[in-house]
Structures are given as C-alpha cells and as structure tokens.
Amino acid sequence: MKKQFLIACITLLSFTAIPFISQAQTAEKQAIIKVSGEVSTPLTIDAAFLQKFTQTTVTRKDRDGKDHTYSGVILSEILKNAGVTLGPELKGENLTKYLLVEAGDGYQVIFALAELDKSFTDRTIILADQVDGKPLAPGDGPYRIIVQDEKKPARCIKQVTAMQVHFVK
C-alpha cells in the first residue's frame, strides 16, 4: 500500500516537474550588444532597441557573388545615442578615437570614428539585423556590420556582441 502511494507521489511530482525542466531548456537567452568605452551613456542593444531608429538598407555582394539587401540602423546613429563624439564634436583629439567591434567568436575589427561620420563620408555603415527581408542566419546574426562598397568582407563582422569606443594610446 505504502509503496504504491510512494510511486503515485513520484509520478505526480515528475509530471509537475516536466514543464519546469522543458522551460529551462527552451528559455534561451537573446543575443545583445554592449556599447561601452568613451561613451556618456553605455548601451545594451537588443531587437526592441533597434526598432526605435530609422531603418536603412545597404546592398552589397556576398561571398556567393550575388547582391543582397541588408537592413538595419546606421552605426553612427546608435553611437550618437550613446553620446559618442560625432558630428560637430568630431575634431581635435577626438579624431584619434576608434570603434572596436567584437564578435561572438572573439574576432575583432576597428573603424576610425571619422569612417562612420556623415560629415566625413557618404559611405553608409549599418548594424544590420535583416538580409533580403529576413532575419540574418544564425551563423551571421542576429547582428552584423555591413560596410557599403568595401571590397573585402572582412570588416562586415558577424555575430556582433560588443562595441567599444577608445582613444589610441
């Protein structure tokens, strides 16, 4: 009698536990990008944050040799939101600042701030979250830098996880 009761209890318990276990497995964290360094407001970028900005598209050829349309937010707009010295402030020693972008695999590339600023260049550099109207592939996204017209794709860094603004030492 006792034994049966025990078994019943365990079965009941395991049923109630299942939703929790499966929840733990599916509760996957969403990727974010931390913006830090020489900023007045450090940012944590996620999908909702990017929606607050005007969306811009850039078309560039991928390794497959075909044109693809990437959409996202102009990088300098995000940096301005963090209080980075762009626009009229980008002069004097601020011209020795750079943006270091890091990917989930540890890969890093840099851009001089002047490369990102509209008063210096018309070339558009965006933080993309979509390609041809669809979210980026897991290996590329959720966020990727797209540099308009740059011949090599090496700075179109994938799986972006962090952006830091620094002075050269």
Added chain:
Amino acid sequence: MHNRTKLYLSLKKLPRGKGCVMFILLAFIIILSGWSYINNTIETGAYNFVYPANFGNRIQIPADNPTTKQGVYLGRMLFYETKLSANNTLSCSSCHEQRKAFTDGRAFSPGVDHVLTSRNSMSLVNLLWGRKFFWDGRATGLEEQASTPLTNPHEMGQSLEASAKKLSQTPAYPALFKLVYGDEDINGNRITKAIAQFERTLISANSRYDQYLRKAYQLTADELKGMELFNNAPQPDKGIRGANCAHCHGGVKTYMELFHNNGLDSIPKDAGIGALTGLAADRGRFKVPTLRNITLTAPYMHDGRFKTLDEVVDHYSEHIQESASLSAFLRGESNEPGGQSLKLLPREKKQIIAFLNMLTDSAFINNPDFTDPHLLTTKTKQH
C-alpha cells in the same frame, strides 16, 4: 644585511635557555643560507622579453604587475611549489609538464581530492599575447586565471590565505617576496602575480616552422604540401585543394584567440561558452587552442577524446557533426564539388600531419629557464 639586524633584535626578545640557543642557531642558519642563496643566484631588474618581430607587440602585461627578473624567478619557484596544494602533493607542474609543452598527457587530471578535472589540461605557451584564458575564455588575465587551480577543490584545493601562511613558514620565501615586492608580506595577490610573471616568459618561437618563416629551414615536399593544405580553403571549382585549418588556427603563432564550435558533437555534453552566456550560438563553442608543440600535447580537444593527430584530421575530414552552433567556417567546406565534408585524401592527411610536426619546439621544452628551480637548489646543495 637587514636579516642580521633583525636577528639581533629578536635575540633580545627571546627567553633564555638551551632550547632557545638551539632555536637561534637554527634560525640563524636558515636565514643566512636563504640570504646568501638569494644574493648569490638571483638576478634582479626589469625582465626583457625576447621574441620574433612577426609575433607582434600586442602583449598583455597589467600596469600593476610589471615583469622583473626576480618576479619571474619567484613565479617559477611557485609554479613548481607543492606547498601550494592542500596535501602538499600537487603543483601547477603536475598538470603542466614542460616536456609535454606544459600539458600532462591525460584526458582529465586528478586533483588533491582525486576527483578528475572536467576538461583537458591546456598547453601553456605564448601566454604573453593571451587575453582570455581557459577552454571557455572565462578568465581575462593570467593573474586572475592562476587563483582558479590554486583554490579549486578538484585541483590544488587550498585557499590563497592558507598558501600564503605556508609560504611564510618556508625558508627562502619571505626573503624572496621581499626581493620582489619590497617587503616580506606574502598574500594571494602577490602569489598569483609572480606566477603570472613566470608564465609570460614561456615563449615558444623556435620550431621548424619559425625557422622556415625566418628562412633558416627548407621545407620537405610533404611539409610544403601540408602547409598549403593547412592554409588554403578548398575550392574544387578552381582545382584548389585545402583543409582551411588556418582560418581558425592560422598566423605565425598558430593561435588567434578565437572561439568556435568545431563539430565534435551535435548535442555537446559540455556546452563550453554556451554554459556561461546561455546563447544558442555559443553551444559547444570552445577556445581554438594553439597548435604549437601539438605532437607533444595529446590527447586532444577540451575532453581529450582524440588520442592521435590522425584521429583529429579524420574528424575534420569526415566526421564534423552538424548543429545550429557549428562554426560557419566548417559548413559546406569540401574538396569535392557540392560535397558536405572536406574529403581529404590519405596522402593529404599525412602531409597535414607532417606540417603539424613542424610546430614542435624542442628548444622550448628543454629551456633550462623553465625547469623546476627546487631541483636546482637541491642539486647545488649536494655538490
């Protein structure tokens, strides 16, 4: 000189008696021998790192731990010091042996409690350029890294406070710490700093590959072919055969501080960086380790699953396991048009291994500056 004045002062404080005389004599001998030993053999001053220009100068030395010759010496003493473990049996060198390029030949290593580590011991080489340590890159500096094996109950299992206390009671150490830090205070911070200083000196830059790069060695036909396969991505439509290893393991140091899922399992037992970030993209993502001295550091991978380089190359050629977090660099790379895996020929596999053999640096594993200094002292004492 200071030691003598101190001894004189302590004489006055001590109670009189036979035991006391013996004690003073003993203390005198210990202090004097420690003092003369230090004065005779330890070089002092800034440590000058020597490495080839093509390694680059992106070296990592924290401002609060400049490298000195005396600091490196103390760190070397500590690296081989079993007193830093709970039962005085293990030192760093138990799992990081010089002759095995600072690995231990085991898949997992037993700690003081005989429980095995959960991952494979890593080669300690060219750490001067490293920024993230461990298989999952969780330690951001060598100083921080060192406290983990010291205090982990399944490794050396002793608090830094207990280690500091033991060293304070061990001849030579108080004087050594004074030589390095200006006073005899011994604490965890000073212990890990000195160990990190020693680790930064573990530079390997004289393998046959290094010699080839500085035009002091002529490649054999197989080594040349192996190097090409290692460096090239396969492009079957252009008739270029490759294994694309350099995409992750490239550069003159064969280490680029990248973290990838190299297709060992579809559902990894150990999630690697994924366990830290909780991100799907990081599941089974691990440090791309250096290939320097790779013939000496078997077994391979974070869990030591492969015993030989043949098994490793077979893995990349035929057994990459698909998963959502598999590195894009390993996806759809093939030497056959439309192929799903590298499909290297048996001869090509041998050639890649011939290239990997070139990465062994015998000057590094025999460098007398990296050996156990405790053995040296006992040796000189015996003479």
